Amino acid sequence: MSERRTILLEVRDVSKHFGGIYALNGASLALESGEVHALIGPNGAGKTTLIHVLSGALTADAGQVIFNGNDLAWRAMHERVALGLARSYQITNLFSRLTVLDNVTMAVQSRVRDWGSSFSFWKPFSLDSAIVDEAQDLLDQVSLTGLAGRRACQLSHGEQRCLEVALVLATKPKLLLLDEPMAGMGPEESVRMVELIENLARRVTMLLVEHDMDAVFRLADRISVLVGGRVIASGAPAAIRADHEVRRAYLGDAQ
Amino acid sequence: MGLYASSPRRRIAAAMTLVALLALPWLMQSLDQGFYVSLASRVLIFALAATSLNLVIGFGGMISFGHAAFFGAGAYTVAILAESGVVSAALAWPLALAVAALLALLIGAISLRTRGVYFIMITLAFAQMVFYLVVSLKSWGGDDGLLLLRRSTFGSLDLKDDTTFYFVVLATLALVLLALDRLAHSRFGRVIQSIRENETRMEALGYPVFSYKLVCFVIGGALAGLAGALLVNQSGLASPNLLHWMQSGTLMVMIVIGGVGSVFGGVVGAVLLLLCEEFFVEISPHWQIGLGLLLLAVVLWAPLGIAGLFGWGRSRE
Numbered sequence: 001m002s003e004r005r006t007i008l009l010e011v012r013d014v015s016k017h018f019g020g021i022y023a024l025n026g027a028s029l030a031l032e033s034g035e036v037h038a039l040i041g042p043n044g045a046g047k048t049t050l051i052h053v054l055s056g057a058l059t060a061d062a063g064q065v066i067f068n069g070n071d072l073a074w075r076a077m078h079e080r081v082a083l084g085l086a087r088s089y090q091i092t093n094l095f096s097r098l099t100v101l102d103n104v105t106m107a108v109q110s111r112v113r114d115w116g117s118s119f120s121f122w123k124p125f126s127l128d129s130a131i132v133d134e135a136q137d138l139l140d141q142v143s144l145t146g147l148a149g150r151r152a153c154q155l156s157h158g159e160q161r162c163l164e165v166a167l168v169l170a171t172k173p174k175l176l177l178l179d180e181p182m183a184g185m186g187p188e189e190s191v192r193m194v195e196l197i198e199n200l201a202r203r204v205t206m207l208l209v210e211h212d213m214d215a216v217f218r219l220a221d222r223i224s225v226l227v228g229g230r231v232i233a234s235g236a237p238a239a240i241r242a243d244h245e246v247r248r249a250y251l252g253d254a255q
Numbered sequence: 256m257g258l259y260a261s262s263p264r265r266r267i268a269a270a271m272t273l274v275a276l277l278a279l280p281w282l283m284q285s286l287d288q289g290f291y292v293s294l295a296s297r298v299l300i301f302a303l304a305a306t307s308l309n310l311v312i313g314f315g316g317m318i319s320f321g322h323a324a325f326f327g328a329g330a331y332t333v334a335i336l337a338e339s340g341v342v343s344a345a346l347a348w349p350l351a352l353a354v355a356a357l358l359a360l361l362i363g364a365i366s367l368r369t370r371g372v373y374f375i376m377i378t379l380a381f382a383q384m385v386f387y388l389v390v391s392l393k394s395w396g397g398d399d400g401l402l403l404l405r406r407s408t409f410g411s412l413d414l415k416d417d418t419t420f421y422f423v424v425l426a427t428l429a430l431v432l433l434a435l436d437r438l439a440h441s442r443f444g445r446v447i448q449s450i451r452e453n454e455t456r457m458e459a460l461g462y463p464v465f466s467y468k469l470v471c472f473v474i475g476g477a478l479a480g481l482a483g484a485l486l487v488n489q490s491g492l493a494s495p496n497l498l499h500w501m502q503s504g505t506l507m508v509m510i511v512i513g514g515v516g517s518v519f520g521g522v523v524g525a526v527l528l529l530l531c532e533e534f535f536v537e538i539s540p541h542w543q544i545g546l547g548l549l550l551l552a553v554v555l556w557a558p559l560g561i562a563g564l565f566g567w568g569r570s571r572e
Contacts (some may be wrong), residue, residue, distance in 0.1 A: 081460060098258060109459050110461040111461070118443060119445050119470065121438050122441060
């Protein structure tokens with residue numbers, strides 16, 4: 001982290017309320033290009049709401065989100081993906097009846113700017129070998145090569161989470177929003193996922209929402225703490241660990 | 256139900272069916288049953304209409320309950336054009352297709368903003384609006400419909416001849432099925448099937464889901480219009496019944512029985528339903544009770560339809 005980095009994502013005073021409940025209440029956050037930025041906070045702090053606002057699934061009531069120089073207000077979800085902003089889901093969200101390979105080829109094909117267009121009605125997809133090759137390569141990266149022919153619903157939970165990551169990677173994002181990638185995983189699967197994220201960290205900026213504190217402190221370059229819809233602290237892991245406010249609000253002020 | 260994949264076996268079955276259908280007029284005439292050639296045309300036209308709905312429901316996952324509007328629009332376009340002296344099929348049929356496509360674009364652009372039951376109801380509502388509009392227009396025949404006094408002309412082909420007409424219908428259906436099979440395996444076909452499987456995921460992968468669904472909806476509507484253009488030539492009448500919601504329901508029953516999301520599902524369903532109607536109606540006017548039982552059996556034990564039973568449906572494993 002020695003060289004100066006540019007700001008890739010800036011969240012300015014974003015608020016979102018559902019009826020009288022403020023899920024986000026003036027949250028601000030800045031992500032530097034190339035970092036793994038973890039977002040932690042107690043249940044109901046607004047972490048997933050923030051991911052929804054960033055990905056375009058929800059519209060913020062107030063505030064601004066600037067991604068790579070673009071104001072994201074009013075941009076539809078698919079336009080944000082085209083800008084390089086991709087998300088994974090907290091609850092596994094795959095094409096469960098499609099094969100593992102088809103899941104990834106659909107994701108690769110989404111980069112229509114690379115392949116011409118998906119408004120192609122006559123030419124068989126089987127001739128698009130470049131798309132299939134790239135999908136195979138992605139399956140290699142997440143260690144699912146041997147399962148390419150299985151249906152996604154036949155995979156174990158941990159394998160599904162890895163497939164989820166492969167789908168997100170296929171869109172070639174500049175920024176990856178990972179919403180609890182280790183949710184519901186056993187210890188062995190978690191270790192595998194941590195290794196996978198460590199490998200990816202070299203190539204892509206990440207905003208990681210995660211409850212597993214061991215994983216967070218191992219992976220994150222910087223950590224932001226969201227409490228009550230507001231970011232109360234942002235900084236290096238050591239600083240966050242020592243921060244009195246954070247300890248009181250979240251990590252548990254045992255003594 | 257993964258993405259649709261053709262097997263060589265299915266292609267052989269399709270080719271054999273095509274040969275049998277080519278020989279049908281000759282067979283019927285040698286048996287002195289020429290009437291059945293016209294019935295066969297009717298069955299194939301409904302097969303085309305059901306196939307067009309299968310593209311929308313089976314492949315695109317859009318449960319449209321208003322497909323009759325496009326079917327009827329095609330029929331009325333040809334009948335109205337014939338009244339004003341345009342009888343050339345080369346002009347009237349593409350126009351019927353275009354009118355149905357335009358109507359599908361309008362209805363689709365609004366309806367596709369809704370999901371689930373709301374989409375079913377709004378497409379039904381639009382189709383019924385078209386139905387009542389046509390019934391109320393005396394110049395278009397109102398309740399009685401519009402007679403087509405002359406069949407369309409098609410270059411040197413004599414479409415008044417039932418056998419020639421049958422071959423034109425058969426060729427049209429075969430071409431549409433070939434195109435649908437290509438479409439199902441194309442990038443576009445994979446996109447719409449994946450939208451059927453998981454729409455939010457497709458949006459999150461960067462696909463402009465609405466545009467893909469609308470294009471699929473319009474293609475389906477246009478093909479229904481083409482079927483309508485053929486049907487008015489077969490029956491000689493553009494009837495408001497073609498626009499009625501029961502017609503939409505009949506087409507739906509056809510694809511459910513035949514096989515939702517299978518290229519040949521619409522054909523199998525239309526053949527089965529119309530032949531049952533033709534032959535069982537003489538045995539009992541309540542033959543539809545049997546149809547209801549068949550539908551029940553299909554839904555319970557063969558969710559991929561009759562085509563699915565024979566491995567003609569979507570790939571299973």
